[in-house]
Amino acid sequence: MAAQVDLEKCTMCGGYSQPLCVEACPDSAIRVQDGRIVVTEFICEDCNECGCVCPDEAIEVPLEKVTF
Ligand code: SF4
Ligand code: SF4
Numbered sequence: 531m532a533a534q535v536d537l538e539k540c541t542m543c544g545g546y547s548q549p550l551c552v553e554a555c556p557d558s559a560i561r562v563q564d565g566r567i568v569v570t571e572f573i574c575e576d577c578n579e580c581g582c583v584c585p586d587e588a589i590e591v592p593l594e595k596v597t598f
Contacts, residue, residue: 531592532559532574533581535567539588542567551580551589 535551542565543549551567552560559573560580581589 531576532571533569533576533578533589533591535560535569536588536590537566539586540567540584541586541588543585550583550585554579554583 542562543551549560549562549567552562555574556577556579557573557575559570559575561568561570576591576593578589578591581587581591
């Protein structure tokens with residue numbers, strides 16, 4: 531899986547040119563495209579750095595990974 535962005539909640543961090551989630555991602559898996567946040571799923575490593583910094587709680591990282 532990968533981080534899921536709820537575009538209804540995302541305000542683009544109030545219109546920053548460099549949104550917080552884009553800055554926070556250690557893998558550069560998030561970018562802005564056509565004015566929206568896009569996650570490149572195969573790069574995302576589910577670290578949830580983006581979810582921690584999002585002021586709108588618009589990012590969820592599915593954590594239902596089975597480890598056994
Ligand atoms: S979960 Fe981590 S790797 Fe994935 S988009 Fe967010 S910050 Fe980047
Ligand atoms: S941190 Fe949250 S509000 Fe800001 S651009 Fe990313 S998803 Fe949108």
